[in-house]
Amino acid sequence: MPALLPRAARLPGLASAVLVIAAVVASGPAPAGEPDPVRGKYLFAAAGCATCHTDKKGKGAPLAGGRKLKTPFGVFYSPNITPDPEYGIGKWSDRDFIRALRQGVAPDGRHYFPVFPYPSYTGITDRDLLDLKAYLFTRPPAKTANKPHDAVPPFGWRFLVPLWKALYFTPGPFRADPERSRQWNRGAYLVTALGHCGECHTPRDVLGGPLPGMALAGTTKGPEGGLIPNITPDKETGIGRWSDGDLQEILKSGMLPDGDFVGDVMGDVVDETTGRLKVADLKAIILYLRSVAPVFHRIERKKK
Ligand code: HEC
Ligand code: HEC
Numbered sequence: 001m002p003a004l005l006p007r008a009a010r011l012p013g014l015a016s017a018v019l020v021i022a023a024v025v026a027s028g029p030a031p032a033g034e035p036d037p038v039r040g041k042y043l044f045a046a047a048g049c050a051t052c053h054t055d056k057k058g059k060g061a062p063l064a065g066g067r068k069l070k071t072p073f074g075v076f077y078s079p080n081i082t083p084d085p086e087y088g089i090g091k092w093s094d095r096d097f098i099r100a101l102r103q104g105v106a107p108d109g110r111h112y113f114p115v116f117p118y119p120s121y122t123g124i125t126d127r128d129l130l131d132l133k134a135y136l137f138t139r140p141p142a143k144t145a146n147k148p149h150d151a152v153p154p155f156g157w158r159f160l161v162p163l164w165k166a167l168y169f170t171p172g173p174f175r176a177d178p179e180r181s182r183q184w185n186r187g188a189y190l191v192t193a194l195g196h197c198g199e200c201h202t203p204r205d206v207l208g209g210p211l212p213g214m215a216l217a218g219t220t221k222g223p224e225g226g227l228i229p230n231i232t233p234d235k236e237t238g239i240g241r242w243s244d245g246d247l248q249e250i251l252k253s254g255m256l257p258d259g260d261f262v263g264d265v266m267g268d269v270v271d272e273t274t275g276r277l278k279v280a281d282l283k284a285i286i287l288y289l290r291s292v293a294p295v296f297h298r299i300e301r302k303k304k
Contacts, residue, residue, distance in 0.1 A: 035130040035131050035133065035134035036131045036134060037131065037134040037135040037137075037138050038135075039128075039131040039135075040131035040132045040133070040134045040135025040136070041135045042276075043124075043128050043131055043132045043135070043194065044132055044135050044136070045272065045273060045276040045277070046190060046194040046195060046273060046276075046277060046281070047121065047124070047132070047194045047195070047196070047273070048195070048196070048268075048269060048272050048273040049063070049081070049132075049136075050062070050063065050272050051265075051268045051269065051272045051273065052067055052069060052078045053065055053067065053078045053079075053080075053081050054067065055067040055068075055078075060144065061082070061140070061142035061144060062082075062139065062140070062142075063080070063081050063082045063088075063136070063139055063142070064080045064082055064087075064088075064142035064144035065077065065078040065079040065080040065081065065144060065146055065147075066078065066080075066144060066146075066147055069115055069223065070223065070224050070225065071115055071208075071223055072204075072208070072221050073115075073151055073152055073155035073156075073208060074149065074150055074151030074152040074155055074156055075149065075150040075151065076113060076115045076149045076150075076151060077146070077147040077148070077149060077150075078116075079146040080142060080144050080145070080146055081136060082136075082139055082140065082141045082142045082144075083136065083137045083139060083141050084141035084142055084143055085141075086143070087141075087142065087143050087144055087145055087146070088141055088142065089136070090137075090141060092107060092133075094130055094133060097129060097130075097133045098126060098129050098130075100112070100118070101118055101121045101122070101124060101129055102118070102121075102122050102124075102129070102171055102172075102173070103118070103122070103171050104116065104118040104119070104122075104161075104165065104169065104171075110158060111158060111161035111162055111165065112161070113149070113151070113155075113156075113158070113161060114161075114164065114165075114168075114169070114208065117196040117199040119168065119169050119199070120192060120193055120194075120195075120196035120198065120199055121193065121194075121196065122169075122170070122171045122172060122173070122193075123172075123173055123174035123189065123192055123193030123194075124173065124174070124193050124194060125173050125174065126173065128194075155208070164207065164208070164209070167207070167209055168207075168208075168209035168210065173193075174188070174189050174192065174193045176188075176189075183280075183283070183284045183287055184284070184287055184288055184291065186281065186284040187284035187285045187286070187287050187288025187289070188288045190277075190281055190284060190285050190288070191216075191285055191288050191289065195273060195274070195285070197216065197231070198210065198215055198216055200222050200223055200228050200265065200266075200269075201216045201217075201218060201219075201228050201229070201230075201231050202214060202215050202216055202217065202219070203217060203218065203219035203221075203297075204219065204221070213293075213295070214295060214297065215232070215292060215293070215295075216230070216231045216232050216289070216292060216295075217230050217232050217238075217295035217297040218230035218231065218237075218238075218297055218299035219299065220299060222265070223265055224264065224265055226264045226265055227299055227300070228299065229299050230295065230297050230298070230299050231289060232289075232292055232293065232294050232295045232297075233289065233290050233291075233292065233294045234294035234295055234296050234297070235294070236296065236298075237295075237296055237297055237298040237299070238294060238295065238297075239289060240294060242257060244283070244286050247286045247289070248279070248282050248283070248286060250262065250270075251270065251274035251275070251277070251282050251285065251286075252270075252274065252275055252282060253270070253275065254266070254267055254270040254271075254275070
């Protein structure tokens, strides 16, 4: 807009008045299409960015990274994603941000390790990514330096990541299925893209690629070495035995039908993510989960 103003000044009469009014409106409340940090805040919760990028245990500054992420492939540390220009992502353009989350590629061309769940976030739409970025850029900057990863060879070898991507990674935003309802599509988007539920709930092969035909079927080798239950609608080993009300309660408060609470990493997911979602979104998630292929795969829940 500022670039237009000198020209507007040169235009006579009505035309310049229209342009001046447009300029005034543009500096007022964000028009549709401008990134919206309030929407971004909700998406940020739905995507659970804080669960990894804030080192709660080490009392780190919010989003300043340094959280230790134990995986079967070694220990990774999340980086600083505050808007600090030196230590965080303050200098990033919108394009840099979209490329990082959609393609898993850094502004300098490095490929990210898939511990950063971009294989799911790739599904997030441009609009949602820009709102997310707008929200991140309202957060306080932190001068916290990134820690190097401590991964097991060859998983710490960044130059191998493109091979991994060639095997397992399909970039591209979520495409709604026109045969399905709006609510189903919303649920699919929340589960597969924003909520990245399969990053934990889908079992993996020895290279960390998702096992085909096993989406959301649970694993004994989850993050932090945890048991990750089967959340397919299988009646015996999945969530098929629970009512919609039971499932909504689990996602909202973490309380299981037997009165116990989910622990481990799912506790964080409930705190930071599903517990903050609107009821309509929880219902959409449940509708979608009920529609995926049931897989018989028994994962015993840890007794506490
Ligand atoms: C499961 C943990 C996890 C979650 C959830 C997560 N990240 Fe990350 N993120 C990482 C790790 C680990 C890296 C570093 C990857 C690497 O070094 O290759 C990373 C890297 C990044 C980077 C690149 C930073 C840089 O300096 O190059 C950005 C930006 C980012 N994440 C943003 C986000 C956003 C936005 C969300 C939520 C939509 C999010 N992350 C959710 C673990 C996570
Ligand atoms: C960071 C890893 C992680 C992510 C991401 C994650 N979960 Fe979980 N989830 C777990 C773990 C671990 C448990 C088991 C907790 C326990 O046994 O106390 C669990 C338990 C559950 C349960 C209870 C099932 C049972 O049999 O006890 C449901 C339902 C569930 N998750 C749904 C979801 C949905 C929906 C998403 C995406 C919005 C999601 N999870 C994302 C790790 C994760």
